[in-house]
Amino acid sequence: MQKQFLKHINSPEQLRLLEQDDLPILAQELRDFIINIVATKEGHLGASLGVVELTIALHYVFNTPKDQLVWDVGHQAYGHKIITGRKDNFDTNRQFKGLSGFPKREESVFDTFGVGHSSTSISAALGMAIASQLKGDIDTQHIAVIGDASIASGMAFEGLNHAGVTNANLLVILNDNAIGIDPSVGALKQYLTNVKKGTEKQDNIFEALNFDYSGPIDGHDLPLLLSELERLKKIKGPKFLHVITTKGKGLRQAEEQQVTYHAPGKFNKDTGELIAKISTTQQAPKYQDVFGYTIVELAKQNENIIGITPAMPTGSSLKYMMEEIPDRAFDVGIAEQHAVTFAAGLATQGLIPFCNIYSTFLQRAYDQVIHDVAIQNLPVIFCLDRAGLVGQDGATHHGVFDIGYLRCIPNLIVFAPRDEIELRNIMYTAQLGLKQPIAIRYPRGRGVTIDWKQPFSKIEIGTGQQLKKGQNIAILSIGNMAKTVMEALHLIENQSDFSHYDMRFVKPLDVAMLHDIFKTHHTIITIEDAAVKGGFGSSIAEFSAEHNYKNKLIIKGIPDQFIEHGTVEELHQSIQLDATSLSELLKKMTD
Numbered sequence: 001m002q003k004q005f006l007k008h009i010n011s012p013e014q015l016r017l018l019e020q021d022d023l024p025i026l027a028q029e030l031r032d033f034i035i036n037i038v039a040t041k042e043g044h045l046g047a048s049l050g051v052v053e054l055t056i057a058l059h060y061v062f063n064t065p066k067d068q069l070v071w072d073v074g075h076q077a078y079g080h081k082i083i084t085g086r087k088d089n090f091d092t093n094r095q096f097k098g099l100s101g102f103p104k105r106e107e108s109v110f111d112t113f114g115v116g117h118s119s120t121s122i123s124a125a126l127g128m129a130i131a132s133q134l135k136g137d138i139d140t141q142h143i144a145v146i147g148d149a150s151i152a153s154g155m156a157f158e159g160l161n162h163a164g165v166t167n168a169n170l171l172v173i174l175n176d177n178a179i180g181i182d183p184s185v186g187a188l189k190q191y192l193t194n195v196k197k198g199t200e201k202q203d204n205i206f207e208a209l210n211f212d213y214s215g216p217i218d219g220h221d222l223p224l225l226l227s228e229l230e231r232l233k234k235i236k237g238p239k240f241l242h243v244i245t246t247k248g249k250g251l252r253q254a255e256e257q258q259v260t261y262h263a264p265g266k267f268n269k270d271t272g273e274l275i276a277k278i279s280t281t282q283q284a285p286k287y288q289d290v291f292g293y294t295i296v297e298l299a300k301q302n303e304n305i306i307g308i309t310p311a312m313p314t315g316s317s318l319k320y321m322m323e324e325i326p327d328r329a330f331d332v333g334i335a336e337q338h339a340v341t342f343a344a345g346l347a348t349q350g351l352i353p354f355c356n357i358y359s360t361f362l363q364r365a366y367d368q369v370i371h372d373v374a375i376q377n378l379p380v381i382f383c384l385d386r387a388g389l390v391g392q393d394g395a396t397h398h399g400v401f402d403i404g405y406l407r408c409i410p411n412l413i414v415f416a417p418r419d420e421i422e423l424r425n426i427m428y429t430a431q432l433g434l435k436q437p438i439a440i441r442y443p444r445g446r447g448v449t450i451d452w453k454q455p456f457s458k459i460e461i462g463t464g465q466q467l468k469k470g471q472n473i474a475i476l477s478i479g480n481m482a483k484t485v486m487e488a489l490h491l492i493e494n495q496s497d498f499s500h501y502d503m504r505f506v507k508p509l510d511v512a513m514l515h516d517i518f519k520t521h522h523t524i525i526t527i528e529d530a531a532v533k534g535g536f537g538s539s540i541a542e543f544s545a546e547h548n549y550k551n552k553l554i555i556k557g558i559p560d561q562f563i564e565h566g567t568v569e570e571l572h573q574s575i576q577l578d579a580t581s582l583s584e585l586l587k588k589m590t591d
């Protein structure tokens with residue numbers, strides 16, 4: 001019978017007691033463990049399978065947690081979590097109140113830096129290394145593990161550029177599997193391919209930046225990894241190790257279909273086959289697909305339309321345009337800042353850029369939105385996918401700050417469609433010749449309309465819609481929260497007290513409609529799936545104050561705290577933003 005090691009490993013200290021020859025068996029066990037859990041609990045699979053040997057080697061060679069190990073993005077850190085004391089509750093990974101899917105400082109001393117957004121690891125590890133230096137500690141090692149897609153981001157280069165002129169005790173490990181979520185792009189990717197082929201022998205980019213470069217080496221060869229890490233441990237100053245791995249290593253389907261198995265959902269742990277979600281009724285489309293198909297439709301009619309995504313062609317569904325109209329659809333890599341300013345440049349020349357960025361990732365390009373787009377009033381069309389709570393990715397990924405950070409920017413229109421048809425119509429409207437930028441925010445997942453492919457119709461900028469007429473209490477919702485409000489109203493016997501308005505535009509507000517609402521209802525309640533501080537409800541409070549209205553105003557949305565992970569339903573319930581909680585609140589208001 002084959003020896004079993006993983007069951008005895010609850011910390012890297014225990015790992016370090018093993019013989020080197022035992023580590024390949026441990027690697028197999030760790031892979032199986034990850035596969036078994038992710039098969040039923042879901043989560044990010046391919047990235048963690050690809051770094052099993054690297055994870056073991058790092059914890060074996062380095063004295064973690066004293067040595068500081070920083071994982072970039074963190075979606076590849078499942079093996080790290082399992083061998084650093086979280087094996088027994090790893091089945092709660094990404095579940096409500098369970099382990100986070102990403103390294104998180106409050107979860108473990110081994111998680112040296114909280115991550116989720118990419119390309120931060122080099123800067124963070126450098127900060128730790130400089131801090132050690134300043135404290136006179138010359139022994140502690142600082143290691144950043146970063147992927148080939150993440151290292152192409154501007155922020156990673158900023159870290160390398162700084163580190164190269166320090167003598168900080170920093171080791172950057174490039175985990176090069178030639179793919180992000182989708183295949184990696186850009187000149188750096190081509191350069192790395194040439195390095196791997198051996199055609200790029202001179203003028204190594206990382207050596208030119210003053211790093212002690214070694215590699216490329218096979219990241220699945222444990223003895224080689226161990227000896228190279230041991231060697232690098234003795235070298236002072238900035239070092240760079242180029243490691244080649246295969247995303248999805250060890251599960252055939254995950255190796256062959258790397259995009260699908262990045263986060264495959266449920267699958268059969270023995271065969272690797274995906275388990276299709278069964279639906280007994282016809283399903284409404286995902287919002288991302290409505291965007292993806294609609295931009296193709298519009299771009300066929302309007303040759304000025306350009307599509308842009310920073311590294312999320314599959315997640316945003318811009319891939320449909322990339323397939324059908326490749327010369328006008330761009331994946332620019334993990335480069336949100338560049339994506340926005342690139343869009344601004346296109347707009348100066350009369351082109352119509354649809355710049356699709358997840359709401360949470362646009363946070364990284366805030367100055368570009370203000371400085372490069374809004375001040376110059378350039379008609380860039382931002383499509384902000386994954387707005388609102390996104391579920392299991394948790395606090396780093398919820399798209400809840402966008403309304404607050406966008407509505408304060410002059411010139412910028414902010415719109416949230418309540419359904420797929422509204423999304424299509426605002427996309428249609430935006431490319432008709434808008435003279436200013438617009439941000440369209442819509443959620444993760446499916447909408448509500450099966451028959452969504454309706455003929456286009458223009459939306460008047462700054463107009464809301466009354467969805468239900470009542471007396472006394474006006475419910476003002478934004479975006480797909482309209483659906484929650486409708487469900488809440490269905491749970492109430494006597495609905496005559498309530499009017500319901502879909503305000504559609506956070507900016508400009510439908511001022512005429514608001515005056516009418518404030519004059520005909522004694523209480524106003526606003527509902528949004530975004531942070532209440534500075535959000536849509538706040539804009540209604542500002543309106544009320546400005547016009548000296550005395551109506552009672554209740555603002556419902558994401559409270560002033562970071563929301564953790566769980567299903568969107570669980571999370572909405574936890575903050576009383578679900579239909580049942582809302583109906584209770586509404587009932588109380590009429591008691």
Ligand SMILES: Cc1ncc(C[n+]2csc(CCOP(=O)(O)OP(=O)(O)O)c2C)c(N)n1
Nearest residue numbers: 047116117118147148149150179180181311
């Ligand atoms: C700023 C930012 N933009 C986009 C993403 C979405 N994202 C998560 S993982 C990933 C690809 C990372 O690829 P790579 O660095 O090569 O790591 P690998 O998955 O290959 O381990 C992307 C684009 C993100 N997490 N952060």
Ligand SMILES: CC(=O)[C@@H](O)[C@H](O)COP(=O)(O)O
Nearest residue numbers: 073075116263315386393444
């Ligand atoms: C790690 C990361 O940032 C992405 O993989 C993210 O989890 C994608 O989320 P979606 O599943 O919403 O595309």
Ligand SMILES: [Mg+2]
Nearest residue numbers: 147148179180
């Ligand atoms: Mg990669």
